[in-house]
Amino acid sequence: MTQLSGGLIDRGRTIRFRFDGKDYQGHPGDTLASALLANGVTLMGRSFKYHRPRGVFSAGSEEPNALVELRTGARREPNTRATVVELFDGLEASSQNRWPSLKHDFMAVNDLFANFFAAGFYYKTFMWPRAFWEKIYEPAIRKAAGLGSLSFQADPDAYDKGFLHCDLLVIGGGAAGLAAALTAGRAGARVILADEDFRLGGRLLAETHLLDGAPATRWIDRVQAELDSLPNVRVMTRTTVWGAFDHGVYGAVERVSDHLPDPNGAVRQTLWRITAQRTVLAAGATERHIPFANNDRPGVMLAGAVRAYANRWAALPDGPVAIFTNNDDGHRTALDLAEKGVTIAGVVDARPDARSLGRYQLFAGGMVTDTKGRHGLTRIEVAQNGQTTWLDCGALGVSGGWNPNVHIASHHRGRPVWDDGLQAFVPGEGGPVGLSAAGAAAGQGATGAALASGAAVAQAALAAIGVDAALPDLPQAESEFTAPHPVWHVPGKGRAWVDFQNDVTVKDVKLAHQENLRPVEHLKRWTTLGMATDQGKTANVTALAVMAELTGQSIQNTGTTIFRPPYTPVSMSVLGGGDTGANFRPRRLTPTHKWAKAQGAVFIEVGQWMRAQYFPRPGETTWRQTVDREVLATRKGVGICDVTTLGKVDVQGADAAEFLDRIYANAMKSLKVGMVRYGLMLREDGHACDDGTCARLADDHYVVTTTTAQAGPVYRHMEYARQCLWPELDVQLISTTDAWAQIAIAGPNARKLLERVVDGVDLSNEAFPIMACASLTVCQGLRARLFRISFSGELAYELAVPARYGNALIQRLIEVGADLGAVPYGTEALGVMRIERAMPQATS
Amino acid sequence: MLIPHPLLGLRDAQEFTYLGDARLIDRPNGMAENAAEAFHDYVYLRDNPAGVHRELWFHEQGDRSWLIVTRDTTTHEILGAELARDVALTRRGALSEGGAQA
Numbered sequence: 048m049t050q051l052s053g054g055l056i057d058r059g060r061t062i063r064f065r066f067d068g069k070d071y072q073g074h075p076g077d078t079l080a081s082a083l084l085a086n087g088v089t090l091m092g093r094s095f096k097y098h099r100p101r102g103v104f105s106a107g108s109e110e111p112n113a114l115v116e117l118r119t120g121a122r123r124e125p126n127t128r129a130t131v132v133e134l135f136d137g138l139e140a141s142s143q144n145r146w147p148s149l150k151h152d153f154m155a156v157n158d159l160f161a162n163f164f165a166a167g168f169y170y171k172t173f174m175w176p177r178a179f180w181e182k183i184y185e186p187a188i189r190k191a192a193g194l195g196s197l198s199f200q201a202d203p204d205a206y207d208k209g210f211l212h213c214d215l216l217v218i219g220g221g222a223a224g225l226a227a228a229l230t231a232g233r234a235g236a237r238v239i240l241a242d243e244d245f246r247l248g249g250r251l252l253a254e255t256h257l258l259d260g261a262p263a264t265r266w267i268d269r270v271q272a273e274l275d276s277l278p279n280v281r282v283m284t285r286t287t288v289w290g291a292f293d294h295g296v297y298g299a300v301e302r303v304s305d306h307l308p309d310p311n312g313a314v315r316q317t318l319w320r321i322t323a324q325r326t327v328l329a330a331g332a333t334e335r336h337i338p339f340a341n342n343d344r345p346g347v348m349l350a351g352a353v354r355a356y357a358n359r360w361a362a363l364p365d366g367p368v369a370i371f372t373n374n375d376d377g378h379r380t381a382l383d384l385a386e387k388g389v390t391i392a393g394v395v396d397a398r399p400d401a402r403s404l405g406r407y408q409l410f411a412g413g414m415v416t417d418t419k420g421r422h423g424l425t426r427i428e429v430a431q432n433g434q435t436t437w438l439d440c441g442a443l444g445v446s447g448g449w450n451p452n453v454h455i456a457s458h459h460r461g462r463p464v465w466d467d468g469l470q471a472f473v474p475g476e477g478g479p480v481g482l483s484a485a486g487a488a489a490g491q492g493a494t495g496a497a498l499a500s501g502a503a504v505a506q507a508a509l510a511a512i513g514v515d516a517a518l519p520d521l522p523q524a525e526s527e528f529t530a531p532h533p534v535w536h537v538p539g540k541g542r543a544w545v546d547f548q549n550d551v552t553v554k555d556v557k558l559a560h561q562e563n564l565r566p567v568e569h570l571k572r573w574t575t576l577g578m579a580t581d582q583g584k585t586a587n588v589t590a591l592a593v594m595a596e597l598t599g600q601s602i603q604n605t606g607t608t609i610f611r612p613p614y615t616p617v618s619m620s621v622l623g624g625g626d627t628g629a630n631f632r633p634r635r636l637t638p639t640h641k642w643a644k645a646q647g648a649v650f651i652e653v654g655q656w657m658r659a660q661y662f663p664r665p666g667e668t669t670w671r672q673t674v675d676r677e678v679l680a681t682r683k684g685v686g687i688c689d690v691t692t693l694g695k696v697d698v699q700g701a702d703a704a705e706f707l708d709r710i711y712a713n714a715m716k717s718l719k720v721g722m723v724r725y726g727l728m729l730r731e732d733g734h735a736c737d738d739g740t741c742a743r744l745a746d747d748h749y750v751v752t753t754t755t756a757q758a759g760p761v762y763r764h765m766e767y768a769r770q771c772l773w774p775e776l777d778v779q780l781i782s783t784t785d786a787w788a789q790i791a792i793a794g795p796n797a798r799k800l801l802e803r804v805v806d807g808v809d810l811s812n813e814a815f816p817i818m819a820c821a822s823l824t825v826c827q828g829l830r831a832r833l834f835r836i837s838f839s840g841e842l843a844y845e846l847a848v849p850a851r852y853g854n855a856l857i858q859r860l861i862e863v864g865a866d867l868g869a870v871p872y873g874t875e876a877l878g879v880m881r882i883e884r885a886m887p888q889a890t891s
Numbered sequence: 892m893l894i895p896h897p898l899l900g901l902r903d904a905q906e907f908t909y910l911g912d913a914r915l916i917d918r919p920n921g922m923a924e925n926a927a928e929a930f931h932d933y934v935y936l937r938d939n940p941a942g943v944h945r946e947l948w949f950h951e952q953g954d955r956s957w958l959i960v961t962r963d964t965t966t967h968e969i970l971g972a973e974l975a976r977d978v979a980l981t982r983r984g985a986l987s988e989g990g991a992q993a
Contacts, residue, residue, distance in 0.1 A: 292892075293892040294969070296892070731934045732934050759951075763908060763949055766949070766957065767957055770956065770957045770974075770975050770976040770979070771915070771916040771975045774979045774980045774983070
């Protein structure tokens with residue numbers, strides 16, 4: 048390990064962590080990747096297909112290689128990027144896709160057969176016999192190739208979701224984002240500033256540029272303090288805005304306690320739905336590399352990442368550092384490292400006219416053509432003017448220019464456009480409404496330009512919503528920028544990786560071209576380029592530039608694949624936002640639930656409702672015994688059942704009869720007051736859609752019931768008919784399903800039992816015949832509705848009381864009916880009785 | 892998505908249930924001579940335009956009003972929302988006036 052001074056880590060405190068069973072130490076401010084580098088660990092993973100040894104490649108969320116499993120047991124999380132894992136005390140991580148160990152991976156034998164595993168290999172080879180694909184080939188391939196594995200246990204952590212609203216959402220807290228937030232914050236606009244990192248500053252944290260002659264962190268701290276002091280500004284670190292949705296809605300995930308050893312009951316992550324009037328995308332840029340033979344050894348990294356590890360985390364792989372670049376930015380890494388006393392093995396610059404910017408060996412017009420080192424880089428081969436030399440080095444920083452992070456601007460089918468001057472794709476037309484890009488995300492990557500662009504774009508965005516904002520005083524900063532020289536890969540025989548995560552090489556791109564899979568979307572699917580956790584952030588543009596070279600088309604015409612959310616992986620748990628298990632959907636309890644539970648009822652889910660299925664008694668060993676008893680008791684004496692879940696709609700108005708006549712297939716206008724009629728509802732195409740009863744309580748007052756499952760849809764349909772089809776009718780509707788507890792009383796003793804609770808109403812067959820209904824009172828003054836309807840063919844009634852009296856009513860009925868043999872029965876007995884009477888079962 | 896409810900202001904689309912083409916409110920007269928044909932068209936034939944579309948949304952988790960929302964199906968831009976009842980009544984008025992003139 049190369050020990051460096053400085054860095055934004057707190058050396059006063061030590062953090063202990065484990066990687067692959069070995070103990071290490073790091074400091075607050077470290078990521079897992081920086082701490083591993085500082086401990087001399089460069090081998091961090093194995094590649095997807097060939098199981099090649101891989102080390103960390105980047106210093107951010109674009110990381111293709113350093114994927115690890117985090118934590119143990121039920122908290123195990125596969126495929127986390129070591130580059131964005133904030134170090135915490137007791138962190139346990141392990142490498143994945145290797146067996147038995149990272150250094151000795153049995154499946155590395157795949158690498159010897161690499162010629163067989165070229166793009167499209169699986170599609171071409173495992174075609175026959177057809178039935179083998181699903182059962183044999185695919186499982187075997189999935190096992191051999193791949194990423195981390197799941198714990199297969201329930202996620203023990205809590206998640207939450209929330210809603211936020213703002214005038215201006217600023218995505219990214221680097222130079223441009225901070226300038227934008229400051230501009231809007233001072234103007235009094237409601238601002239949300241979100242950044243995926245745990246510290247504000249973005250790329251400024253990785254650079255040594257001075258702002259107003261002082262380290263950038265001083266300006267960052269000052270701006271952060273001011274933003275924190277403004278009540279109209281909300282700064283959200285550890286928050287990734289991962290997608291743009293319709294009407295200015297953005298999805299964001301805040302990692303609330305991912306950086307703690309154990310959330311300890313607190314929410315682990317929160318899913319935010321942010322509604323923003325305007326948005327500034329200040330997401331920065333991602334460096335691209337230049338593929339050359341054997342460019343995937345641990346130690347080969349992005350030049351900007353090498354610089355970030357040195358400057359921000361004071362960590363570097365062992366040995367001298369070499370640079371391969373096609374632009375001036377690569378030289379900056381050499382300069383920063385030389386300043387820190389690191390030996391520079393040489394700067395290989397593909398530009399024939401490259402100038403040296405410091406004291407190091409320059410290979411102008413040179414290319415890196417090969418590398419050596421089994422588990423970590425030891426040497427690189429440099430070709431210059433037809434000569435080749437080998438240089439010893441422990442790390443190679445590669446810079447092929449920077450790709451603006453156009454992702455969020457390219458959701459909603461926004462298409463990035465190629466800028467020849469910048470040699471990069473910048474956000475184009477048609478992206479999310481109200482979003483504009485600033486800073487490096489818009490191709491304004493030099494610090495001074497990024498600051499100015501952030502402020503100006505925010506000012507314009509606010510003007511569009513009627514907020515006047517003044518440009519803030521911005522610090523003096525460098526503003527140098529040179530576009531990269533278009534060198535997209537180093538020609539040669541060896542395998543040159545374009546997409547590290549999916550093991551896609553320049554050869555695979557050539558093969559796709561040869562097999563006429565040339566459009567970028569085909570290229571992606573045929574080679575798997577740009578898939579999986581990194582979505583090709585360090586690979587896509589390079590690959591399509593290689594394809595453009597092969598087809599002779601321009602890069603603009605070659606185009607990019609469609610950008611889709613999420614920007615970085617989002618866990619299913621946080622998308623669920625805590626709505627799991629019992630919280631997955633609302634659970635509705637009947638008014639008699641408490642009583643039924645006390646009776647030991649077994650419940651069954653019916654849609655959202657929990658209904659009593661049967662009421663076991665001591666000595667009954669099977670449900671069948673219980674149900675048989677309930678059926679016989681009902682047939683001989685009287686059974687009592689909660690039927691509240693059936694939908695109820697109250698229909699009132701002068702035209703109520705006319706309305707129901709039109710709603711039902713059968714007539715309801717002719718129904719006499721005080722009577723009930725069965726009703727059948729049809730869809731417009733004539734299919735039966737629901738049935739129930741319709742009771743006429745007064746000339747202008749009906750109560751209709753629906754099936755349990757269709758209560759919502761039927762009410763919706765009735766409102767539709769009332770508002771959209773026949774608005775001229777004088778009729779009002781309200782759903783009263785939850786307002787009335789309804790209890791069925793069935794069996795030969797039903798009338799006797801009822802006579803004991805109703806207040807002075809003649810229930811004789813003559814006075815209250817089949818299908819009669821009435822509003823009355825029970826239990827000395829409680830208002831109620833009584834219907835003589837039978838669900839199971841017995842002498843039966845349904846008695847409704849205001850919902851809050853349901854629990855008391857069922858108790859009273861059982862009590863006063865004890866000598867009549869009154870027993871409760873559940874949905875199971877109800878079904879049995881209906882079947883025995885050859886009545887249709889509910890289709891729900 | 893946000894829907895500008897004429898009475899309640901901007902509401903999240905999650906509060907609503909979608910039905911379909913707003914032309915469903917023009918239900919044919921079942922007693923008319925060509926009713927079978929008219930109902931065939933009404934029940935089975937729908938336009939599926941790429942662009943501006945008027946459609947019925949029900950504010951189920953809200954005030955239970957049916958809205959006619961004008962939406963661009965290619966961009967999801969919402970160009971307006973009216974109470975379906977008002978639209979239906981206006982149409983009825985226009986139709987009966989037309990009828991009176993005829």
